[in-house]
Amino acid sequence: MDYKSAARDIGKGSISPVYVCYGTESFLLREFLDFLTQKLIEPEYREFAVSKYDLAETSLDVVLDDAQTLPFMAPKKLVIASNAVFFTGAKESGKVQHQPEKLLDYIKAPSDFAVIVFVVEAEKLDERKKIVKSLKDITIPFTAMSADGLLQWVERQAGRKSFSFAEGAADQLILYAGSALQTLAAEIEKLSLYVGSGGVVSGDTVDKLVTRSTEQNVFILIDDIVRLKLNRAFTILYELLKQREEPVKLVLLIARQFRIVLQVKELSKSGLSQQQMASQLGLHPYAVKIAAEQGHKFAPDRLERILQQLAELDYKMKSGKVDKVVGLEMFLLGLAA
Missing domain, CATH: 3.40.50.300 (P-loop containing nucleotide triphosphate hydrolases)
Structure with a gap:
């Protein structure tokens, strides 16, 4: 049942x-x-x-x-x-x-x-x-919803609050806020108060109002790099640095996301569903969906090289062989290239 x-x-x-x-x-x-x-x-x-x-x-x-x-x-x-x-x-x-x-x-x-x-x-x-x-x-x-189920849940919650999402805005909300329902419900409440009954939430509204954690910002940063949205990616990076986020921590979070992308890419060869991969990796199915989409842009050997580059960057940052911010900037530019 x-x-x-x-x-x-x-x-x-x-x-x-x-x-x-x-x-x-x-x-x-x-x-x-x-x-x-x-x-x-x-x-x-x-x-x-x-x-x-x-x-x-x-x-x-x-x-x-x-x-x-x-x-x-x-x-x-x-x-x-x-x-x-x-x-x-x-x-x-x-x-x-x-x-x-x-x-x-x-x-x-x-x-x-x-x-x-x-x-x-x-x-x-x-x-x-x-x-x-x-x-x-x-x-x-009461287990984690599928990626599609989570999107439908977000849209239903908006309907209960008498507003709707413009195309792509509900996905953007999940990307920004993450998959925790408690957090999503709070952000949906905030959006409903902003647009009012019968209103429509656009991507710009989500961008303006939704609170993002450091982990979600890194998630979005990588997604922007993958999709060659370089201006916004660097805007997010500089926002994180202004918030005094340590570059070494950002490198670790970026490496974690690319490791997930590689794992999802490898597991998908076995014919596992996103739900099964999520269970195996201890992730929400929506995170697996995004990682799978990001993985389309990279061959497995390139993902392995990126992880190696991040390991080298981490070492150089910690040993003082490279300026932390400059090293991170150069890595992102190389990734986009």
Whole structure:
């Protein structure tokens, strides 16, 4: 079950007595929990009809007892249990011992007035375990979106704020802000306030308003060099230097991006999808998409030479054999050539 299907069912009033939510995309998971809370519990009851437990400190028995206790002054109750590590292969570090088989007994005759949500902050569950197999139909993954899925999410968020993006501006937002949904949501809120209801966000608006981290600036700098947008690339470089970013650090970040480009280029030969490559490299699929596009401009042997040049530049900077800023400028000019 994916979170969209689960949300649709909940919207129609078809709510499971138990959900197991896992994954690293915490923003989506929080959105899902908020949506479930809104649909299950009336606003006036939420203060005392929503219980939250940390299973690193609280026994599963307490959670199940709560779910079987009639709600106080409310028709329904929601019980949220985080750190449900017993669904994974990880060793439980907490002092509390759990008996997952009791959850299997509960599922056979669940309370009709309670919904339990188990939250697991892990990329995957241990599918060999009986508890995971038994709850497979009510397990919801919250993993990193595909590159296309992320773009669609950004455009949907804009629609909810009653504005739209000009062609290419949504992609530009992701390039500038990165793939973290929390950050993107904050930038979308800022853009919506700027253009107002019915407004259109252009690339220039994104350029003017969106906050960029050093890592994202380096990401954009390389993308501009690859696309031979030299003026903007050097503008970004000088902005970073004005912000007192250390040239040696910039060289390391540039090397990291070119290493990713080379890895993506090599992995693509194996026929892996962007999602699979992202998982293997520990990256977001959108970062893999950009790296793949950048890789089209370089042969593998040239990428290896660039990484060697960056290693030599790093050594010369640290040993004082070259002025740091001049060395970085000459590298970028050579890269563009």
